[in-house]
Amino acid sequence: MPAHSASRGAKRPLKTLERVISKAGLGSRTEARQWIATGRVRVNGKTIQTPDYWVDFACDRVTLDGKPVHAGKKLYLLLYKPKGYLTAYKDPESRPTVYDLTTGVDAWVFPVGRLDLDTSGLLILTNDSQFAERLTNPEYKVPKTYQVKASTLLTDEQIDHLRRGVTLNDGPTRPAIVKRLRDTAKYTFLEVTLTEGRNRQVRRMLEAVGSKVLKLVRTAIGPVKIGELPIGTHRPLTGEEVRQLSLRK
Ligand code: URA
Numbered sequence: 340m341p342a343h344s345a346s347r348g349a350k351r352p353l354k355t356l357e358r359v360i361s362k363a364g365l366g367s368r369t370e371a372r373q374w375i376a377t378g379r380v381r382v383n384g385k386t387i388q389t390p391d392y393w394v395d396f397a398c399d400r401v402t403l404d405g406k407p408v409h410a411g412k413k414l415y416l417l418l419y420k421p422k423g424y425l426t427a428y429k430d431p432e433s434r435p436t437v438y439d440l441t442t443g444v445d446a447w448v449f450p451v452g453r454l455d456l457d458t459s460g461l462l463i464l465t466n467d468s469q470f471a472e473r474l475t476n477p478e479y480k481v482p483k484t485y486q487v488k489a490s491t492l493l494t495d496e497q498i499d500h501l502r503r504g505v506t507l508n509d510g511p512t513r514p515a516i517v518k519r520l521r522d523t524a525k526y527t528f529l530e531v532t533l534t535e536g537r538n539r540q541v542r543r544m545l546e547a548v549g550s551k552v553l554k555l556v557r558t559a560i561g562p563v564k565i566g567e568l569p570i571g572t573h574r575p576l577t578g579e580e581v582r583q584l585s586l587r588k
Contacts, residue, residue, distance in 0.1 A: 356380065357390035359401055363408045364468045365447060379404050404428070404438075406447040413467040414446050415576040419568045420462045426453040437462060440571055451475060452536050460485070460557030461565055463576070470585060474560070480534040481561050481584065485541050486520070488554035493519070493527040497548040501531070505547035509537060512544060526553070560584070 354362070360371040360380065372390045374380055380387060381402045382394060394401060401408040418440060420426070425436045428449075437450055441464060448464040451471040465471055473479050498519060504512045516532040527550075531541055542552045558565045562583050568574060576584075 353393045353395055355390060356382065356387055356392040356394050356401070359394050359396055360403065360408055364413065364466050365403065365408065365449065366468055374403060381405075403447040407445065409446055409466070412446070413470070414444070414448055414465060415467065415470070415581050416441065416444065416448060416464045416573045417563065417568065417576050417580075418462045418464060418573040419565060419570045420454055420459055421570050422457050422459045425456055426450050426462065437464070441573060444573075453538075454557060455539060455542070455555070458555045458557065459570065460555075461560050461563065462557075463560060463563075464573070470581070474584060475536060477535040482516075482532045482534050482559075483536060483557060483561075484530060484532045484559040486554075486556045486558055487529045487531055487541060487545065487552055489527045489529060489545055490551040490553050491527070491549075492522055492525065493529070493548070493550060497550070498529070500548050501529075501544055505544050507537070507540075507543050507547060512537075512540065515544075530558075532559075 356375055357368055357371045360366070360374065361368045365371070366374075375390045376388055378386050378388055382392065382399050384400070418437060420437055420440070423435065424440065425434055427436050428438060430436055434456075441448065444464075446466060448466050449471070451463040451465060452475045454460060454462055463471075463474065474481050498517050501517045502515055504514055513533070513535055515534075516530075518530045520528040520530055522528070531544075533540060537543075541555055545552050563576065563580050
C-alpha cells in the first residue's frame with residue numbers, strides 16, 4: 340500500500356482510484372485506467388496517473404476533467420445538440436463539442452450514443468453507465484425518432500424499402516417506422532423511427548434508396564420528446580422519464 344494511505348490509518352474505507360471511477364458508474368475499469376494514465380484525473384487537486392493509488396472517498400476529492408466524481412449521485416441530462424458540435428470530449432481540430440454546452444454541470448457526465456457533427460437534436464448525458472448501456476444496446480430496442488429532409492422527392496416504393504429494411508455494408512437494417520411528413524417541389528420530409536443505432540444509420544439508409552440526407556434532427560428517444568427545449572440548452576430528465584427509459588425492453 341502506498342505511503343499516501345498508510346499515513347491516514349487503516350480504518351477508512353479505501354479504494355483504488357481506478358475502482359472509485361468505475362464504481363461511480365462513469366465507465367469500465369479499462370476506461371478508468373486510460374483516463375488516469377492520460378492525466379485527466381486529480382485527487383485533491385493533484386494529477387494522479389497511477390490506477391492503484393489508494394483513495395479515501397469519505398474525504399478525498401476526486402475529479403475527472405476538473406468535474407467532481409460523485410460516489411452515488413446519478414445525473415441524467417437531456418441536451419438539444421445543435422449541428423456543428425461534436426459528440427466527443429476533445430477534438431484534435433479544436434471544433435466545439437457537446438461539453439462546451441454543459442459547462443455549468445457540476446459532475447462528470449458522458450453522452451449516451453452519438454449524434455453526427457451535422458445532426459442536431461436530443462442527446463442524453465449521464466454518469467450512469469448501466470442506464471447508458473440499456474439505451475444503446477440494440478437488444479433493448481429503445482426507439483429513436485428522427486426528422487429527415489431528403490435531397491430528392493421519394494416515391495412510395497423508396498419509403499416502403501426504408502420501412503422493410505435496406506442492406507448496408509454492416510448488414511440489413513431492422514424494419515423501421517417511416518412516415519412521409521410532406522413533400523415540397525423538390526424534397527420529401529420524413530419521420531423515421533429506428534430501434535438500433537448504427538453509425539450514420541439514417542444517412543446510409545437514405546443513400547441505399549438513392550437519395551441523401553440534407554437535414555437530420557433527433558426529436559425523441561423512447562417516450563422523451565424534444566418539446567420546447569431551446570436548441571443548445573439542456574435540462575435534467577424527470578424521474579418519470581428516467582424510470583420509463585430504464586424499464587424499456
Ligand atoms: N443517423 C445518422 O445518420 N446520424 C446520426 O447522427 C444519427 C442517426
